[in-house]
Amino acid sequence: MSVLPVPPSPILLLDLAAEHALLQPTLGEALREVLDLAAFIQGPAVGQFATELGEYLGGAHVVPCANGTDALTLALMSLELPAGAEIIIPAFTYVATLEAAALLGLRPVLVDVRPDTFNIDPAAVEAALTPRTGAIIAVHLFGQCADLEALRTISTRHGVALIEDNAQAIGATFRFTNGETSFAGTVGSVGTTSFFPSKNLGGLGDGGALLTHDQARAALLRQLANHGQSQKYHHQRIGLNSRLDTLQAALLRVKLPQLPHNTAARQAVAARYDAALAAVPGLAIPARDPRSSHVFHQYTIQLAETSRRDDLQNHLRRLGVPTMIYYPLPVHAQPAYAYLGYRPGQFPVAERLCDAVLSLPIHPLLTEEQQEYIIGGISAFFGS
Template sequence: MVDLKSQYLAIKKEVDEAIQNVIDSSVFIQGKTVREFEIQLQEYLQIPYVISCGNGTDALQMALMALGLQPGDEVITTPFTFIATAEVISLLHLTPVFVDVDPQTFNIDPALIEEKITTKTKAIIPVHLFGQAANMQEIQRIANQHSLFIIEDACQSLGAQYIDQQGNTIQTGTIGDIGVTSFFPTKNLGCFGDGGAIFTKNKELAERCRMIANHGSVKKYYYELIGVNSRLDAIQAAILGVKLKYLDDYIKARENAAALYDLLLQDDSRFVIPQRVDYSTHTFHQYTLTVMDGQRDQLKEKLAMNGIPSMIYYPKPLHLQKPFAHLGYTLGSLPVSESLSEQVLSLPMHTELTPEQQTFIVEKIQEE
């Protein structure tokens, strides 16, 4: 699905030098390299505070911890995403409340949010799935009206830009109270292991997140609150510092690949190609088809027989998964997410994808 080796070889000299500089310094935890990357990411996102951490799941958990929510408080989110988004809610003894998604964008449907708000609701976690922003204007309106926090899950959308009604652009993850991202190797900005980050405009939340990431400590061996141990190591920060310079180029390569897939597939009535919205750019972390007439699994098998990888994101929505059975959702509770889980198929998508490879993939898709 992703050609990480070719991407590395294109920037090998820079990456190797950055790694060697860390080894020579022998400062592997925190230190200058990590702080430099945080500053670079702040500048890219145009936001005053970035706190790096161990992975995207930790970032989500620490963001929730920083808001001071109490056991039993409810957090609204989508069931059509990776489990980490809802997992951290439950880990903190909060209650995930699932809201169905828009069938065109795969993102949480703002029109369905307000009916799920109760006196216990404290936050909304929209996920900018596959690289395109959720409808943040509507989500912000609802959050402001009901005094709710917003944590943006931008783990798949770093570099995507939200476009407001005045035509202004703002990076996804920088709109709500806190944004988070993941640097898992297959992300658009990925390291060579695990990594993540939190970003915010709020100084108090930033200081709290940084404390939480370091065992609740500001001064060594003195603790202000219960925290965790979640740090981005310096080698990963060095790699990310190199790759961040190329992120816009990586996104452009993905956009070009998506445009070619569109061209080759747009007239095939068996599929719905990814829909774009006018309020967001799309970074195409995934290029996800909706396969009609119950043919998804057969198509996946046919591609595999021709040596072409494909993935189902996601085969079973979270509200029907065992860890959330106690919440009482049943088949039919969230019909759009349930339907999409039986229809979606993601095609190979990465920065090194060639037109020849894409043409071959589509030829095999369309073979009878």
């Protein structure tokens, strides 16, 4: 029996414990300050974090909320669409993108994605537009912007709102042909993000936010996120109880200044993967849209032979290398969304991606030695 090699140190998909250890005692000080002030809901750290994140994102208004799914729900609520309005959504995404629409009595309309960037296909969006279309949701998947140039043009031409699901691409930018550069999440009518712990800017629990350059929409979103009230006990609209805890805001304030450094570290890891894996036969590295930066929430490869994907995952698991499949089942195949009436084969790109993709470990503290071990394991599998 052959002896398996031993990794240089435990390899994790994401090493949050080590990242947080580097920020002690600052995280502890932030925690103690919240405990001493005892303003656990809507304490000063919430507004301070919103201001600081807005400045980082080029002057956007930031409306914190309880989680990323609530952010999507609130974004749609702010459009005040009629029941049954259609929301165009990529077929390759996390289920929360559909969930928010379905919970509001809106109808998700799925379209296929591009095979290179995995992001929503603007041509498919245009083909799916009807007089009932109320919004387009673009998901900036895995850390790279969708085609915001084409999507903004479609949105403007047809008078349909553009929502950006930016849960995986905080800090990414997109360069338009007119020379304008904008942060992901700040181009459409409203953007959403999540501070789930595994995100590039993650809290120590749930959290989310909405992003917009429209001051009036920001005021509406604040109202909707706080029981529909702008003044206590005076409720102008039906809203949600969706607030970012003061503690999470205080901890996120500590982590926000680290985001540019951590993004650069993720990009360096991605560049090493690129250099080593680009020539491996039967494997495709992530494609880049030259107009978009990529913040690499995930580094996701594709296998040409989908039948070998699970074998590669098992091979790496035996070597002590964790991987993940985002996502193993397209959203139109989820039982909860069978009522939409989609059939197998309607979204061939999304369906193939669910069989072909594999996400490798990527985080700011992944060492070159660990990465060389991962690369060696992949190369050995393909015999290269």
